[in-house]
Amino acid sequence: MKGQSLYICYNTFVKNKQYIVGVLCLITMFIILINMAIVASPQYAATFFAQGKTVEQVVTKYNNAPKQAKVKLLLVPGHEPDFGGTEYKGIIERDLNVALVNKIAEDLKNNSKFEIIIARDFDNWNSDLKKYFDANMSGIEKWRNDQEKEMEALVKDGKIELVTNVEHNTVPKGPALRLYGINKWADENAVDVTLHIHFNDNPKINGKPKYSGFSIYVPERQYSNSTSSIELANGLMKELGNISGVSTLEQESTGVIQDQDLIAIGRYNTADSLVALIEYAYIYEPKLKTKTLRADFMDKMASSTVTALTRFFENR
Numbered sequence: 213m214k215g216q217s218l219y220i221c222y223n224t225f226v227k228n229k230q231y232i233v234g235v236l237c238l239i240t241m242f243i244i245l246i247n248m249a250i251v252a253s254p255q256y257a258a259t260f261f262a263q264g265k266t267v268e269q270v271v272t273k274y275n276n277a278p279k280q281a282k283v284k285l286l287l288v289p290g291h292e293p294d295f296g297g298t299e300y301k302g303i304i305e306r307d308l309n310v311a312l313v314n315k316i317a318e319d320l321k322n323n324s325k326f327e328i329i330i331a332r333d334f335d336n337w338n339s340d341l342k343k344y345f346d347a348n349m350s351g352i353e354k355w356r357n358d359q360e361k362e363m364e365a366l367v368k369d370g371k372i373e374l375v376t377n378v379e380h381n382t383v384p385k386g387p388a389l390r391l392y393g394i395n396k397w398a399d400e401n402a403v404d405v406t407l408h409i410h411f412n413d414n415p416k417i418n419g420k421p422k423y424s425g426f427s428i429y430v431p432e433r434q435y436s437n438s439t440s441s442i443e444l445a446n447g448l449m450k451e452l453g454n455i456s457g458v459s460t461l462e463q464e465s466t467g468v469i470q471d472q473d474l475i476a477i478g479r480y481n482t483a484d485s486l487v488a489l490i491e492y493a494y495i496y497e498p499k500l501k502t503k504t505l506r507a508d509f510m511d512k513m514a515s516s517t518v519t520a521l522t523r524f525f526e527n528r
Contacts, residue, residue: 261434261435261436261481262436263436264435264436264437264440264483264484264485264486265404265437265440265484265485265486266439266440267440267443267444267486269404270283270404270405270440270486270525271525271528273404274325274525274526275525277324277325277326278324278325281402282324282325282326282327283325283326283327283404283405283525284326284327284329284401284402284403284404284405285320285326285327285328285329285403285404285405285406285407285521286329286331286394286398286403286405286406286407286485287313287316287317287328287329287330287331287407287409288313288331288332288394288406288407288408288409288476289306289309289310289312289313289330289331289332289409290305290306290309290408290409290410290411290476290489291305291306291309291387291410292306292332292387292390293306293332293333293334293335293336293337294335295387296387297309297410297411298411298412298413298414298495299414299495300414300495300496301496303495303500303506305410305411305495307334308411308495308500308506308510309409309410309411310332310333310334311510312409312492312510312513312514313330313409314330315510315511315514316407316409316514316517316518317330318514319514319515319518320518320521323522325525329403331394337390340397341393341394341397344393344397345390345393348393348396349389349393352389352392352393352396353389353392355392355396355482356389356392356480356482359480359481359482360480362480362481363480363481372434373434374472375432375434375470375472376472376473377463377469377470377471378463378464378469378471380473380474381413383475388475391475391476392475392479392482394406394476395475395476395478395482395483396482398483398484398485399483399484399485403485404485404486405444405485405486405487405521406483406485406486406487406488407487407488407489407490407517408476408477408487408488408489408490409490409492410489410490410491410492411491411492411493411494411495411500412427412459412491412492412493412494412495413494413495414494414495414496421494421496421497422460423459423460423461423494424457424459424460424493424494424497425456425457425458425459425460425461425464425493425494426452426456426457426458426459426467426490426491426492426493427458427459427461427464427467427468427469427490427491428445428448428449428452428467428468428469428488428489428490428491429469429470429471429474429476429477429488429489429490429491430442430444430445430468430469430470430471430477430487430488430489431470431471431472431477431478431481431483431487432470432471432472433470434472435472435478435481435483436481436484437478437483437484437485437486437487438470440486441477441486441487441488442468442470443524444486444488444524445468445488446468447520447521447523447524448488448490448517448520448521449467449468450520451516451517451519451520451523452490452492452513452516452517452520453467454516455509455512455513455516456492456493456499456513459491459494464491474489476489477489490517492510492513493509
C-alpha cells in the first residue's frame with residue numbers, strides 16, 4: 213500500500229502540470245519514508261535518550277570472543293552485604309541472592325566468551341566497586357542529580373511520560389547511591405549485561421503468605437536500553453518458566469515488567485547495558501522451606517538462567 217502511494221505521488225509530480233499538487237505529493241512521500249524508517253527501527257523506543265547498548269552490539273562481541281574482548285556480565289546479588297532485603301523464618305534474602313549468583317557464575321565458568329564480574333559476596337563489595345564508591349560518592353550523587361534534572365526537563369516538555377506500574381519501597385540514601393554507583397561504574401567499564409538477583413518480599417493477607425512465582429523487571433520502553441533489555445528478559449522468562457510459574461501478584465502477572473523507578477535497572481535512564489532484575493520466587497514459598505529444597509530450586513534456576521543467557525547469544 214505504501215509502495216503504491218509512493219508510485220502515485222511520483223507520477224503526479226512528474227506528469228501533472230499543477231505545481232502545488234506535485235509539491236504536496238513530495239511532502240507525502242517524505243512523511244511516508246520517515247514513518248517507514250521509524251517503524252523499521254528496533255531501537256526507536258528510546259526517543260529522547262542516547263541509544264544504549266543494542267542486541268546486535270553484544271551478540272557481535274560474543275561471536276568475536278575470546279579472541280577479542282569478552283562479553284562483560286555483571287552479576288549483582290540484591291542488597292548490601294550487611295543490610296536490606298526481606299527475611300522469613302531464618303531465611304535471609306541478601307544471603308540467598310549471593311548463593312544463587314555463585315551458582316550462576318559456577319555454571320558459566322567454562323564459557324570462555326564471558327568475563328564474569330560479581331558485585332559482592334556475603335561480607336564485602338567487590339574490591340573494584342568498593343574503591344569506586346569510596347573515591348567517587350560525591351560525583352555519583354552529582355551525576356544522579358543531573359540525570360534526574362534531565363528527566364524532569366523531558367517530562368516538563370512532554371517528551372517523556374511518567375509511568376508507574378508497581379510501587380516500590382524507598383531505598384535509604386547510602387544504598388541508593390551505591391546502586392546508582394553500580395550503574396555508573398558499569399557504564400564506565402563497558403559492562404554489556406547486568407543481572408540483579410533477588411527473591412521477592414513478604415506481603416501477607418491476614419498474616420498469611422499469598423503470592424508465588426518469579427518476575428523480571430526491565431527498563432521502561434522510553435529508556436535507552438529498554439528494547440534490548442526486554443529481548444533478554446523474554447528469553448529469561450521462557451527458560452525460568454520451565455521451572456516455575458510467573459508471579460501471581462497482579463501487577464507482575466505478565467512476567468516481564470517495564471519499570472521507570474527501580475534504581476538497579478536504571479532510574480532516570482542511568483544504565484547503558486542490557487539489564488534485568490530477576491525476582492526468582494517469594495521467599496516464603498514451600499520450595500525454599502528447607503536447605504535441601506532451596507538448594508534444588510536454586511540449582512534449577514541457575515541452570516535455567518545460564519541456558520537463557522547462552523541461547524540469547526548463540527541462537528542468532
